[in-house]
Amino acid sequence: MMPESVSRTVRLTTPPGDVNTVHDFLVDVWHEASTVSEIDRMSIETALIELAANVMQHADSDGAGLACEFAIVIDDEAIAITVRDTGEPGEIQLVGAEMPELDAESGRGLALITALVDDVAYSQEDGNNVWRLRRSRVATA
Amino acid sequence: MNIEMVDGPGGVVVLRPAGRLNMVAAPAVREAVNSIVDSGRSRIAVDLSGVDFIDSSGLGALISGLKSTRQAGGDLRIAGANDQVKLVLSLTNLERVLTPYDTVENAYGDA
Numbered sequence: 001m002m003p004e005s006v007s008r009t010v011r012l013t014t015p016p017g018d019v020n021t022v023h024d025f026l027v028d029v030w031h032e033a034s035t036v037s038e039i040d041r042m043s044i045e046t047a048l049i050e051l052a053a054n055v056m057q058h059a060d061s062d063g064a065g066l067a068c069e070f071a072i073v074i075d076d077e078a079i080a081i082t083v084r085d086t087g088e089p090g091e092i093q094l095v096g097a098e099m100p101e102l103d104a105e106s107g108r109g110l111a112l113i114t115a116l117v118d119d120v121a122y123s124q125e126d127g128n129n130v131w132r133l134r135r136s137r138v139a140t141a
Numbered sequence: 142m143n144i145e146m147v148d149g150p151g152g153v154v155v156l157r158p159a160g161r162l163n164m165v166a167a168p169a170v171r172e173a174v175n176s177i178v179d180s181g182r183s184r185i186a187v188d189l190s191g192v193d194f195i196d197s198s199g200l201g202a203l204i205s206g207l208k209s210t211r212q213a214g215g216d217l218r219i220a221g222a223n224d225q226v227k228l229v230l231s232l233t234n235l236e237r238v239l240t241p242y243d244t245v246e247n248a249y250g251d252a
Binding site for chain 1: 224
């Protein structure tokens with residue numbers, strides 16, 4: 001049998017696209033990648049929606065639409081996500097992102113992402129913000 | 142997000158959000174809790190059995206509700222969380238203040 005590899009991309013402008021657009025895309029991806037374990041799905045879904053929310057919050061700052069691209073590649077070893085947007089250069093601190101106090105109403109997103117995936121990287125490429133997440137797959141029984 | 146609101150046992154108000162509790166849906170949960178507290182009731186159970194996903198915005202709405210109900214002398218408790226919700230509660234350490242009960246009845250079983 002050939003090794004499984006699934007590669008899908010969705011492009012959207014927000015608004016009107018929102019985190020539900022990204023979530024619907026991921027639901028479709030899981031239909032095609034049937035061997036991905038439940039814990040991997042949950043982890044990637046949560047990490048991607050947190051990242052999408054973060055990107056889209058910045059889009060609201062000047063009221064103009066923000067173009068973003070979400071790509072996922074699944075192979076036997078890992079699930080890799082790449083997110084590109086045309087927003088302002090990110091000021092987002094990823095390294096050492098810590099959970100806030102228990103009564104805080106925000107500020108958990110980036111700490112959650114780093115807890116859910118193995119690698120997180122941010123760079124600026126050709127004027128775009130580029131995020132890369134990677135999670136090694138948990139073997140299914 | 143459509144949020145069902147029903148009277149539960151012991152004067153508890155039960156909120157039943159459905160679907161994804163994300164940045165799009167979170168404001169509706171905050172508003173629902175605020176409207177209950179404004180009406181003079183402060184014991185709320187959030188039945189999450191219809192919620193298939195929560196993110197940090199959704200958690201923020203629950204924490205906001207926890208604070209406002211407690212300030213009013215009540216509490217906000219959660220029930221029926223699925224595995225994704227429990228995972229996120231665990232990673233954020235929030236299960237310490239938002240204990241996931243199996244059912245709404247158990248959430249206020251000590252009342």
